Amino acid sequence: MPPAPPVRMIHLGIGNFHRAHQAWYTAHAEDAADWGYAGFTGNSPRISDALAPQDGLYTLVTQGADGDHPEVIGCLAEVHPAADHEALLTAFADPKVAVVTITVTEQGYLRGPDGRLDTSQDVVTDDIATAGSDPRAAVVSAPARIAMGLAARRAAGAGAITILSCDNLPANGEAARQVVIDFAEAVDPELAAWIAATVDFATSMVDRITPATTPALAARVEELCGWVDASPVPTEPFHEWVVAGRFPAGRPRWETAGARMVDDVEPYEQRKLWLLNGSHSLLAYAGSIRGHETVEQAIKDPVCRGWVELFWAEASRHLVLPQEENVAYRQALVERFENPNIRHNLAQIAHDGSTKLVVRTLPTIREERAAGRVPRGCATALAAWTLHLRGLGAPVADRLAGPALEAATSGPLDAVVPKVLDTLAPGLGSDTALVACVLEQAALLDPEVVQAG
């Protein structure tokens, strides 16, 4: 391997997706030799413990219908556990560092229903108290780590920088900007003003289906490559990155690896979130209730496929990109979902539904209801999620699902559906036509009814 490139970027949340996407684009850019990452985990040290002994190198295995293609990615010049806050501050204060990419999951932004930093969460109030008493003390939440990293940069006079969100959130740059500024405001209003005036929060639509690593993948890498990798990453051949930002301190030439630099990401982001992620969530709940474990199994089930097509038809009506492109996008999605070499577990996608459904499904419901229609595909997703909260299908793994879980388990199904819908959007449960449709779809999803059919 060539020597590791110099650190000029930071990544927060070195999970599998970062290593299949932003790291891949960086490694494939024509100026890859100039751009290395200091990577930090989001919370647990699992990935940094695995990668540090390998000098940050790992095997990315692209799993196409034509087989497995391994490659070693070498742009993680440094890997650190989240707890190494001093290393984070050092990297932020380095004027050569120009970009911070982030993949900290949708819940990592700690947003309240109004999109502002949710100060009702203990992790937020604890971090505000910690940073308020010492700006270099170790904080743990993503907004706090970024804000206090920026405080170190300001103190060092290191100048402008770009924070580039790569999470599945609409307007993810603005989402990041708001929570970071809210955190800074709570600790030091002058810092908040400096961030608002100096820091570029870039937005991106990110796409590459990247499941979790399995022991089988590690064995496959050993068989194909002859080395032992403690943390290889599986991914699909398809990849897309649409980015809007100013990048005042520079950036790798990601466009030479296929990224698209645009002024407005929203149309691409909507299509991806509503069609890909929306149908993923539908399959995660409805497919697992029907006994499937993976996306491939679920999309090959004609009943699930029918629900997905219905859901896509509803969402597509409200996309602004040309309809012929949307049709092609949906056809390509079917192929991607059917990829027999990608094992994407529905249980993984089912995580954090209380946050994800709000951005993946609610926008279409609102548009369809405003047009006077009851969207049956969307209602199927809501029905399946409600049944999932009541114990059917994939297990519930959602730190913020407390109110929805309480609502879902508080009585018979017809009584709980309005309450569950209200946890997604206040007032949604009063939409009697939608509630009736959700109940009809729930009856179809009941395993006994499915078996009898």
Ligand SMILES: NC(=O)c1ccc[n+]([C@@H]2O[C@H](COP(=O)([O-])OP(=O)(O)OC[C@H]3O[C@@H](n4cnc5c(N)ncnc54)[C@H](O)[C@@H]3O)[C@@H](O)[C@H]2O)c1
């Ligand atoms: N996997 C994909 O196919 C894919 C595709 C597009 C976008 N994404 C985005 O990337 C995110 C991460 O996906 P992944 O596949 O890398 O998952 P992963 O489980 O491999 O890694 C998740 C990373 O996020 C960190 N994290 C988790 N909760 C956090 C929190 N509350 N605060 C801060 N950090 C936290 C973890 O420590 C880890 O570093 C997704 O949530 C999504 O927004 C993933």
Ligand SMILES: O=P(O)(O)OC[C@@H](O)[C@@H](O)[C@H](O)[C@H](O)CO
């Ligand atoms: O990563 P999440 O948890 O936001 O969502 C699960 C999947 O829908 C998602 O990872 C997709 O595979 C991905 O967004 C494809 O680009």
